[in-house]
Amino acid sequence: MSGELERARQLPAEIRTAWAARYGTDAAERLSAAEDFADAMKSAATPPNTADTYTKGWKVWQRFCAEQGFPELEGSRGALVAYVAWMLDRGRKTPGPGGVRGYAPASAASHLTAVVVGLRDPEAVGATHDPNPVSKDAQAEARARLESIATRLAKAGERRGRGKAPAADIDNLHRIVASCDDSPTGRRDLALVLTGFHFASRASEIAGLLLADITTHARGIKVAVVTGKTRRSVRTVAVPYNLDEPEICAARAWQRWAESYGTADQARPAFPRIDRWGNIGGAMAPDSVTVAVARVAQRSGVPIRWTGHSLRSGLATEGRKNGKDALVIAKQGGWAPNSKAMLGYMELADEWDDNATSGLRRTGR
Structure with a gap:
């Protein structure tokens, strides 16, 4: 407790004096220490x-x-x-x-x-x-x-910034599957892309996953996202086996990677760094995840450069194309039901099919 009290002395003197006069010296010191504790909790809660x-x-x-x-x-x-x-x-x-x-x-x-x-x-x-x-x-x-x-x-026609991340899509996921070999790096890359896509991940969320956060179940895998950016994005989501298109099944890709990586130490990162010689290192940083997604997409011949956020926007877009309800998509990706970001991604799917000019024809005849 002495260390906490020492840090507490950084509070303005007038506050400590007022507390001491009202509650006594011991209580004032404990209130000061509690202020320090509250600051530490606040800092820990900020992504x-x-x-x-x-x-x-x-x-x-x-x-x-x-x-x-x-x-x-x-x-x-x-x-x-x-x-x-x-x-x-x-x-x-x-x-x-x-x-x-x-x-x-x-x-x-x-x-x-x-x-x-x-x-x-x-x-x-x-x-x-x-x-x-x-x-x-x-x-x-x-x-x-x-x-x-x-x-x-x-x-004035001036465009600045990168704009929205291009959305990952099913056709190009198949390209990525075809380009990933059976080496540890190939298995990791495929599992990273497919798993990230199926829970609408941010790069930081993939980087923060441990082996213990991804568990296998009879109908697929569950991903516990504990490093989410917001209250809603801290979530546990199910990713079922894809029986219709097993080539892009995230659950199977994860299991193949986990089998070669080893799961004895559940505190290890789910997606570690792997150097050019196949040596496995520690956790990937968010920027490294973004680089990996872009590299894999480019190698696979994806025509538009993907970023780490392409996996997140991709699930919202493809989910909408496949008729998924907005609330279901929001729950999977950790969005608020009325999230502007999610609705913006879904508009990419709606702009052609759910269009005021689509299918116009004469009436009354």
Whole structure:
């Protein structure tokens, strides 16, 4: 407990003094330690990729403030609007495609969120300043200006950012099956792609899986996703055997990989790194998963470059094509039932079949 009390002494003196006067010294020290414990719990509950995004976004804000001579702890309406305009005009350190110095609108929106979070909660961005929340009106105006500039860029024909990840599809999954050999790397790659597709995985979710998280059952496998980004994405989902198209059966691909990999140590990563000589290492990082998916797809002759997120968007798209209910798709992928992201993926399937102009014919005759 002594270590907790030492950390607790970092609280403002006036708070400790007020607690001591009201409850006594011992109780005040315990309340201080509880504050430290609450901070630690909050930190543990924040996904690493979210924390990393906030930290990177805060650094962009610091760079803007230094360049413009603004105090970085003041998120006023004018400062945030100026920040948005700066990001979209020349915020990047190095030029992007076509020499563009401005961020893509989606990236600018993410960096704006980091500022709002960082001013309110310094620890979320690795800072130590006192909290200084941003007003809702200031946030709203900055986001409105961002949307306005983004619309103007789109009208001018300027496209920034990568856009939506191309969706994995059944035809190209068959191509991947045909290109993966029976080596440990081939088995791992195939199991990674097929398993990831069938539970609509993010790259970070695949990277976080352990052997203990994937279990075999009479009708297929179950995947326990414990590193999900949101409350809904922490889930356990069933992936049944594919009796209609066994070539792309994720359960069988997983079992073949697990058989060659070995399952005695359930604490090992489900999908480890494998070097060019076949040596098996530790867990893959999310970026490594993205690289692996892109590499496997390219080797298989998939015409559009897949990313780690292609597996996630692919299940929503293919599920919709096959008539699956939106609630069923949402449960499998860990989306909220009205998720804009999921509905956007499903629109890729609906834009031709569920189209206002599809099948139009004369009536009344």
